[in-house]
Amino acid sequence: MHHFDTDALATFVAVADAGGFTAAGVRIGKSQAAVSLLIARFENQIGRKLFDRSRRGVHLTEAGKILIDYARRIIAIEDEAMAALDSGSMRGYVRLGMPDDYIELFGTPLIQEFSRANPRIQVEIQCDFSRSLEAMVEHGTIDLALITRAPDSIVGELLRREQLIWCGSSGGQIERQRPLPLALFPEKDCRARPHIVNALAQAGIGWRAAWTSSHLPSIQAALDAGVAVTALPASVIASRHRRLNAQDDGLPALKPLEIALLVPHGARAAVRTVASFIRSHFQQL
Numbered sequence: 001m002h003h004f005d006t007d008a009l010a011t012f013v014a015v016a017d018a019g020g021f022t023a024a025g026v027r028i029g030k031s032q033a034a035v036s037l038l039i040a041r042f043e044n045q046i047g048r049k050l051f052d053r054s055r056r057g058v059h060l061t062e063a064g065k066i067l068i069d070y071a072r073r074i075i076a077i078e079d080e081a082m083a084a085l086d087s088g089s090m091r092g093y094v095r096l097g098m099p100d101d102y103i104e105l106f107g108t109p110l111i112q113e114f115s116r117a118n119p120r121i122q123v124e125i126q127c128d129f130s131r132s133l134e135a136m137v138e139h140g141t142i143d144l145a146l147i148t149r150a151p152d153s154i155v156g157e158l159l160r161r162e163q164l165i166w167c168g169s170s171g172g173q174i175e176r177q178r179p180l181p182l183a184l185f186p187e188k189d190c191r192a193r194p195h196i197v198n199a200l201a202q203a204g205i206g207w208r209a210a211w212t213s214s215h216l217p218s219i220q221a222a223l224d225a226g227v228a229v230t231a232l233p234a235s236v237i238a239s240r241h242r243r244l245n246a247q248d249d250g251l252p253a254l255k256p257l258e259i260a261l262l263v264p265h266g267a268r269a270a271v272r273t274v275a276s277f278i279r280s281h282f283q284q285l
Contacts, residue, residue, distance in 0.1 A: 008041070010075055012042060016060055020058050021039070049061050049064075050064040080269045094270050095124045095142040097144070097146070099147070103125070123274060126142055129191075131150075131189055132189070144274065158259075164195060170240060170241065172226045179208045184196070191257070202252065205251070
C-alpha cells in the first residue's frame, strides 16, 4: 500500500505557492538542493511529474494541478490533528496581505505579538492595494487579507471603521490654495480616493493632482515638502504632520473607511489561528 509523505506534500505546496525551489526553501527552512531532491523523490514515488521547469519559472503540470488541493487538505488535517493533541504544536506558513498604510499601526505590532505567541507559525506579509488583495485571496496566492472595503461593499468581516482626516505639512497654508493640490494614490487602485474627490466635488472645491504614488512613504514625502495635502485614515497620520480641521480650513467632511478581514472558506488551521489573533487585536484597539 502506498502512502503520501506529508513532508513531501508540504514541500510540494511550498514550491507551488512560492513559484520556485529557492523561494520555497526559504519559506520552509530547506536549501534549494534539498527541496529539489525531495520533489524529485516524491515524483518518482507517485510516478507523476508535478512541475514543468522553464526559464519563465516553475509551473504545475496537469498531475500537479490535480494533487495540489488534496495536498493542502491533507496538510490542514494533519495540522488540526496535531493542534488538537497539543495546542502548542500548531505550525504552518501563512501569507497575510494588507495595504502598506496599515503596516505601522496594524501589521508590525500584530505580527510581533503573534510570533511570540505562535513561534511555529511563520507569517509572510504581502503589501498591495485592497482591490488586488481581494483577487489574491480569491485565487489562493495569499491566505487571508486586511482590506479597505469598496464603497457599499459587504465583502469580508468588518473589523473597524476608520475616519479619513485631511492632513498637511506642519507649516504653511497650502490647504487654502485653489485648485487644491493633492497627494493621491492611483485612481484605479485607491478606495479612499473616490471619497476624497467626491467630497471636494460636492463642496464645489477644485483640485489638482500634485503628487501621485503607490506607496505611503512617498505620499508622506509630499506632505513633508509642503507641496500638497491629502486625506489619510486617522491612525496612519504621522505625528509630524498637521491634522486639518475640515470646517476651519475650508475643506469638506469625509466619510469613514471600513477595514475588513478576508478569510476564505475552508482555510487551514494555521490561517484560522492568524485570523482569530487579528480579530482579538482589533478588539483591543
